[in-house]
Amino acid sequence: xxxxxxxxxxxxxxxxxxxxxxxxxxxxxxxxxxxxxxxxxxxxxxxxxxxxxxxxxxxxxxxxxxxxxxxxxxxxxxxxxxxxxxxxxxxxxxxxxxxxxxxxxxxxxxxxxxxxxxxxxxxxxxx
Numbered sequence: 211x212x213x214x215x216x217x218x219x220x221x222x223x224x225x226x227x228x229x230x231x232x233x234x235x236x237x238x239x240x241x242x243x244x245x246x247x248x249x250x251x252x253x254x255x256x257x258x259x260x261x262x263x264x265x266x267x268x269x270x271x272x273x274x275x276x277x278x279x280x281x282x283x284x285x286x287x288x289x290x291x292x293x294x295x296x297x298x299x300x301x302x303x304x305x306x307x308x309x310x311x312x313x314x315x316x317x318x319x320x321x322x323x324x325x326x327x328x329x330x331x332x333x334x335x336x337x
Contacts, residue, residue: 226281234278241271272299 226234245264253260276282282291 226278230278234274237274237278238271241267241274 245267248255248260248263255263276295280291282295284292
């Protein structure tokens with residue numbers, strides 16, 4: 211009786227049916243296997259395109275996990291959960307984009323290695 215009245219709702223409503231969970235598992239597994247196959251098979255795609263495809267599949271996998279395993283949807287009961295998830299994704303995008311921007315800037319503005327060797331030899335000659 212306790213299992214059926216968990217939080218006053220039926221277990222199927224709270225946690226989804228076995229069929230829904232298996233669909234989610236299958237999609238998650240497929241979205242994990244595809245990038246591995248693309249890399250192992252050495253598909254003749256431009257590197258930036260391949261990275262974009264892998265990142266896109268990762269984003270779709272996040273949505274699959276949210277919908278099938280965390281049961282985030284647009285119902286009124288889940289409204290705050292949906293908004294919190296959207297906010298978390300927004301913060302994540304800002305942090306990742308900012309990190310990539312900073313790393314690219316640092317890479318472009320770093321002193322090349324051959325200049326660094328020249329500076330080191332000049333410093334050792336001076337003292």
